[in-house]
Amino acid sequence: MMGDDIFEVARIQPDSADTVYGLVTLLHPELTPDGWAAFVRDHSQDGAQPSGVFALRDARGMPHALFGFRIARRITGGTTLEISEIAMLRLPGTCLVDALLRFANQLAAQLDLPRIAISLERSAAWPQDHDALQRCGFQIDRVMVLGRARLEPAA
Numbered sequence: 001m002m003g004d005d006i007f008e009v010a011r012i013q014p015d016s017a018d019t020v021y022g023l024v025t026l027l028h029p030e031l032t033p034d035g036w037a038a039f040v041r042d043h044s045q046d047g048a049q050p051s052g053v054f055a056l057r058d059a060r061g062m063p064h065a066l067f068g069f070r071i072a073r074r075i076t077g078g079t080t081l082e083i084s085e086i087a088m089l090r091l092p093g094t095c096l097v098d099a100l101l102r103f104a105n106q107l108a109a110q111l112d113l114p115r116i117a118i119s120l121e122r123s124a125a126w127p128q129d130h131d132a133l134q135r136c137g138f139q140i141d142r143v144m145v146l147g148r149a150r151l152e153p154a155a
Contacts (some may be wrong), residue, residue, distance in 0.1 A: 007056040007064065007099040014041040020055055020063045027087040027121070043068055050111065053086065056099050064089045065096050071113065080115040081108045088121070094132040101136050 012020055017040040024036055031039075045051045051070040055063040066086040071079050083104055088096060104116045118138065120129070133139075 005099060005102070006095055007058060009099075009103045010055045010057055010063075012040055012044075012053040012055055012066070014044055017041075017053075020066055023055075023063045023066055023087050023089070026089070043070070054103070056096060056103070064091065065100065067100065069107065071111065072117070074115075078115065079113050080117050081111065081113045082117045082119070084119040085121050094128050097129045097132045101132070101138075105136075 014037060017037045018033060021033055021036050024031060040053050043051050043053055049071050051068070053066060053068050056065040056067075057063050065088040067083050068086055069081060069083045072082045073079055081104065083100070090096070100118070104118060108114075108116050116138075118133075
């Protein structure tokens with residue numbers, strides 16, 4: 001932790017996925033421990049195209065947020081660091097979002113990536129978060145729409 005940071009970043013390795021399983025089940029109660037372990041294993045990669053899961057933890061080691069990251073290639077060329085929320089507990093203010101932004105910028109610099117895209121659950125994007133994101137140069141760029149597929153038998 002540095003300066004005013006009250007959170008530290010910890011990469012979640014497949015062999016320690018169970019340490020944050022409780023937080024995951026708050027947003028995804030249907031997920032089994034084995035399913036979570038498989039997700040972390042499938043989304044943990046080093047090398048030229050790293051991906052992984054990380055936690056924002058307080059000084060006691062308690063996780064307050066989980067995010068996944070990967071590198072995406074854009075159709076127009078170039079690469080983007082994509083960060084997606086897995087689960088986040090809310091605290092007053094913007095300290096979690098501020099910690100996420102610091103981490104995202106550090107990781108993008110470390111990986112030499114010029115762009116960052118962050119995906120948050122709709123319930124996690126509070127009005128004060130929008131302000132914090134805008135102060136750091138982020139803006140809403142896309143809208144994702146989710147729905148259930150209608151699985152009808154083929155004619």
